[in-house]
Amino acid sequence: MLEIGSLVDGKYKILNKIGQGGMSVVYLAMNERANKQWAIKEVRKDGVQNFEVVKQGLIVETDLLKKLNHPNLPSIIDVIDGDGSFLIVMDYIEGRHLESVIREYGAQDQADVIEWAKQLCDVLSYLHSRKPPIIYRDMKPSNVMLRPDGKVMLIDFGTAREFKESSVADTTCLGTQGYAAPEQYGGHGQTDARTDIYCLGATLYHLLTGHNPSEPPYEMYPIRYWNPDLSSGLEEIILKCTQKNPDDRYQSCGELLYALEHYNELDIEYKRKQTLKWRSFLATASLTVLAGAGAIEFKIAENSVKASTYEAYVSEAENLATTNPEQCMEYYENAITLNPGNGEAYEGLLNFFLWQNNESGNDGSGQVVCVFSDEEEQRIRKVLGITGNSRRSNEDYLKVNGEAYDKFAYDLGIAYFYSYNGTGNKAASKKWLEIASEAAPTEKLNEKNISRAKNLYKIASYYESLSMRNQAGDSMVSYSDYWLDLVNMVESDAENGESNVNTLLAYKELVAQIASKAAEFKGAGITDKQMNTQLEKAYERISGMEIVTGTANADYEQEMKDSLLNNIAQAQITVQATYNTSNIEGTTGQGGVESGTDTAAD
Structure with missing residues (x-):
């Protein structure tokens, strides 16, 4: 076990133990340099049978989480594979498991449960929208953390899997009895998005009634059997979620979310009033439609x-x-x-x-x-x-409406790529850029747009593999190919006469990647001359860019232009530092550094 006060990996100070499971211990740690708290999950070799099998499962789980970005999911920060233990550094989530909340307080308020259900629907919908879809498969109160602000976080991805259309059935039976859907038991077909809907329905049943479906009587009665004051509309929703046949359930989390937002309209009393109104309308309409x-x-x-x-x-x-x-x-x-x-x-x-x-x-x-x-x-x-x-x-x-769909896919893909949370989310942009890249040219989406979508889709596709290595320790990404595609991206925008905003965004991406991955590019054989040439071109084009005062984007363009010129200078310093090991010095145009020979096209 980790010692309280010890330093892990030279930067994480262990503060105290905050949890313990069957095969792991969770600690609260502080990165003192960043002044931020993290949770560290430790799995020790001497405490687990079949440690290598367990470790491979943890690697799959962490690799899965690294690809995801959602406010209701924890982020994986670091993975440390030691001789005797496997450590996962992740977001520290302050709060309590919903299971402990039920254990202490019993059945939860209906309004609270509906709000939690909406958040869980949203995060499951996000998982199901990945390519390929991710099926969580183990929704239950103990895997949901309730934060002090009322927000819930979905944790523990040990049983999650990527959906494979070619599979007739899952190879293993994973999930928690009582919450698991029938298809999670071998021989009943493959788990899909509707499996998570069943598990969520069982979880809501537990939260609303206080009765655990994995304990006697091992059956989910209509929720008003336990509490007649609960909504009949909500009862209908949970009954539909937990149908044995997946075809009889809600077919997507979006559909379930809509039902939860309008659950009162499913109430018996509401339906009775609507029926009376409808009969009155039909009586009136029959007099006019002859x-x-x-x-x-x-x-x-x-x-x-x-x-x-x-x-x-x-x-x-x-x-x-x-x-x-x-x-x-x-x-x-x-x-x-x-x-x-x-x-x-x-x-x-x-x-x-x-x-x-x-x-x-x-x-x-x-x-x-x-x-x-x-x-x-x-x-x-x-x-x-x-x-x-x-x-x-x-x-x-x-x-x-294919033409409108392709255009919206292009615009949404660009928004994800460059603007999501101010930094961009390349993984989330992939689906939409791929749709746009495969579109036929139309008045709404021209050939330049489609070409740009293809370039950005290729760039986005690299991101899922940038931090991944195979068992030999080799990078899963060809940084030389990555470099060529980055250069092609900015050159294509320049040739196509893109708008100021698009040109600035493209160069922002190139400069950021040079600044953060100069060492990886160097290892792939990209010379400092190649990188500095691109930075000089960027400086020349950006500094000479005319911003038309009074236009809708003028202020935004000027801010981005000024910031980018400063970033170019910082990137040139990074390139110089990266290649400084050979003590070769020289200067080129605007603040550039030149050394070595050019072995590939700029």
Whole structure:
């Protein structure tokens, strides 16, 4: 076991033990240089049978988590493989397991459970949207942490797996009895997104009733059997989640999320009132619709009203963008719900998030920013999900309008690549850039856009493997190929006459990668002359870029230009330091350093 007060890997000071399981111990540690607390999970070789098998499972789990980025998931910071132990450094999550909350306080308040369920739906939807989808398979109260702010975190990915369409069934039976879906037991088919929906339904049952489905009577009764005051609508949702046949459950977490947000509309009393209203409407309508022709005219009129209402929603959203942001978003979302196959409202909402809702920083600096935040990203994913009575998602409807879908995929991919949380999320951009890269040219998405999507998709594809190595310790990425694709990205943008913003964003990516991975590029045979040549080209193009005062993006372009010129100078220093081991000195143009010979194309 780790000793309290000891220093791990030269930077993590062990403060105290905060948890212990069957094969691991969890410690609270402090990185004193960064002044930040982390959790360190230790699995010791002498405390576990089949340690190598367990270690390989932990490696799979950590590799899986490294690819993910969601506010309800912990981040893996470091993995330390020692002689006698395997250490995982991860986010320290302050709070309690929901299992301990139930054990101490019993059944939880219905409103709280619904709020937790929405968050869990969102994170499961995120996992299921990965390529390939990730199936969690072990949802239960002990794997959900409740933080003091009411936010829940999904932990322990030991049984998660990537979905494989070619598999008829899972090779192993994993999960927790009572919470596990029937298909998790061998011979009942392959687990998929609907498996997680079953497990979530069982978890909600436990939280609402206080009765553990993995304990006697080993059966989930309707929740109002235990508490008649609970919502009949919520009871119906949980019964549907926990159907034995996956086809009888909700087919996606988006569909389940919509049901949870409208659970009161499923209540028996609500349905009774709606039935009375509907009968009254039919009685009135029967007096006016006298023939088939009348019905056709009614349908035409309905479509006309629907179209004009959609345009009214979009127009009003645009008018409210700067004065009432929340109402603006609601109008865009209303338009999407009304006609999910029309791409205009999706584009408007995304554009609002990137520009109107981000015109100045929140830190009082006044700096112009273009950030696609966590909250905004979740809202986009929500409107792409289920928002109507159909089992089809809004994204399914938008796909039918291929031209609009391809254009939105391109814009969303760019937003993820460059703007997510201010730094970009390359893994999340892959799905959307791939869709755009495979599109046929249209008026909405031209050949330049598609070419750019292809370049960025290749760059994004490298990111999942940048920190991965095979068993021989070799990098899973060819940094020479990576370098060539980075250079091709900026050169293509230059040749295509991209806008100032696109050009600045492309060079921002190139300069950042040179600054952070100069050593890896050097190891792949890329010379300092090649890197400095690209930095000099960047300096020349960026410093000579004309910013047209008064245009919509002028302030943003100027801020990015100034920042990038400074970053280029810092990157040149990094390159010089990386190649300084040979003590070869020389100078080139704008602050550049030249040495060695050029062995490959710049």
